[in-house]
Amino acid sequence: MTQYKLSRRDFLKTSAAASATLAFPAIAQQAYPSRPIRLICPWPAGGSTDVVMRAFAESAGKALGGSMIVENKPGAGGTLGAIELVNARPDGYTLSQLPLGIFRIPHMQKVQFDPMKDLTYIACLTGYTFGIVVRSDSPIKSIKDLVDYAKANPGKLTYGSTGTGTTPHLVVEQFARRAGIKMMHIPFKGNADGMQAVLGGHVMAHSDATGWGPHVDAGRCRLLATYGSKRTVRWPNVPTLQELGYQTVSDSPFGVGGPKGMDPALVKRIHDAFQKSLQDPAVIATLNKYDQPVIYMDTEQYTKFAKDTFEEEKQTIQSLGLNRA
Numbered sequence: 001m002t003q004y005k006l007s008r009r010d011f012l013k014t015s016a017a018a019s020a021t022l023a024f025p026a027i028a029q030q031a032y033p034s035r036p037i038r039l040i041c042p043w044p045a046g047g048s049t050d051v052v053m054r055a056f057a058e059s060a061g062k063a064l065g066g067s068m069i070v071e072n073k074p075g076a077g078g079t080l081g082a083i084e085l086v087n088a089r090p091d092g093y094t095l096s097q098l099p100l101g102i103f104r105i106p107h108m109q110k111v112q113f114d115p116m117k118d119l120t121y122i123a124c125l126t127g128y129t130f131g132i133v134v135r136s137d138s139p140i141k142s143i144k145d146l147v148d149y150a151k152a153n154p155g156k157l158t159y160g161s162t163g164t165g166t167t168p169h170l171v172v173e174q175f176a177r178r179a180g181i182k183m184m185h186i187p188f189k190g191n192a193d194g195m196q197a198v199l200g201g202h203v204m205a206h207s208d209a210t211g212w213g214p215h216v217d218a219g220r221c222r223l224l225a226t227y228g229s230k231r232t233v234r235w236p237n238v239p240t241l242q243e244l245g246y247q248t249v250s251d252s253p254f255g256v257g258g259p260k261g262m263d264p265a266l267v268k269r270i271h272d273a274f275q276k277s278l279q280d281p282a283v284i285a286t287l288n289k290y291d292q293p294v295i296y297m298d299t300e301q302y303t304k305f306a307k308d309t310f311e312e313e314k315q316t317i318q319s320l321g322l323n324r325a
Contacts, residue, residue: 004119031061032091033092033264037061037092038069038093039057039068039070040096041072042073042078042079043254047074052287053097055281063277067133075163077165077166078099081302086118090120090259090262092262092269099123099252099254107314109324117260119258120257122274123275124253124254124305125254125278127292128252129228129232129293130141130209130210132146133198133223134146138194143244150183158203158217160190161185162194165189165322170316171227173320174246174248175241195215197276205224209219209252210291211235225239226241226243228240229251233322255297267299
């Protein structure tokens with residue numbers, strides 16, 4: 001076996017290089033963030049998620065000692081943020097909101113990311129309150145009215161959602177199946193354009209998170225039902241689909257993530273900043289505005305949630321017959 005000997009000079013050079021390599025993460029971490037952090041919101045500007053993510057970005061950016069800029073990438077059922085993370089460097093400068101759809105849509109169609117291999121789950125923060133609304137002058141005043149109309153007019157009741165495969169879409173499909181009705185689904189890129197459609201009379205109903213809240217409170221829309229496990233505090237007189245007997249419940253937690261391969265110490269810094277933002281009065285006020293509860297999970301808990309949910313969504317999609325070949 002050939003043996004190699006290092007001169008003292010070469011040894012010192014090698015040792016210095018190794019020390020610099022070991023020290024680099026710590027040095028880079030101390031400097032982070034040295035430029036604005038991109039926080040991708042995979043929904044249109046002006047919608048409820050956009051407003052909430054901007055509140056988180058401002059608060060978490062300050063906690064990190066820098067700035068966080070929200071970049072909207074709407075479409076594809078909220079998966080464009082996850083797709084963006086696949087090719088991003090794991091340096092903490094590209095983050096994204098991760099909606100529940102990223103665990104569901106890969107079971108329905110081919111996507112450009114693997115939620116179990118390509119992402120770092122940093123922290124879960126909140127969740128949506130979903131419901132279905134109609135315009136206030138609609139003759140449909142209750143879920144019973146909606147079911148009766150749909151039975152009398154199969155396939156003619158149109159409803160919008162935030163995209164094919166999203167929770168607002170699939171919950172209505174589950175409900176329709178159990179109610180024995182057929183409705184026509186019209187997908188939109190997000191809350192803002194979906195609400196414009198229902199207010200403009202282009203669709204008869206809209207299923208979404210509480211971006212419809214201000215319109216309901218102002219009397220422009222009527223809230224027929226919510227999808228959670230219990231009634232909301234904000235609209236206590238509105239029933240849930242569950243209590244109406246349709247065995248349909250959806251609480252939809254979401255958080256933030258980054259690319260795979262992020263340094264654990266960097267993940268902790270970002271996690272801590274977002275955790276701190278959950279105590280920020282401005283963030284809490286924004287969450288309350290859209291009836292979004294705090295649903296906090298740390299990095300370990302959120303990663304486990306992601307794995308469990310990915311498997312649960314597979315079973316849901318198979319039960320609806322929507323799984324890809």
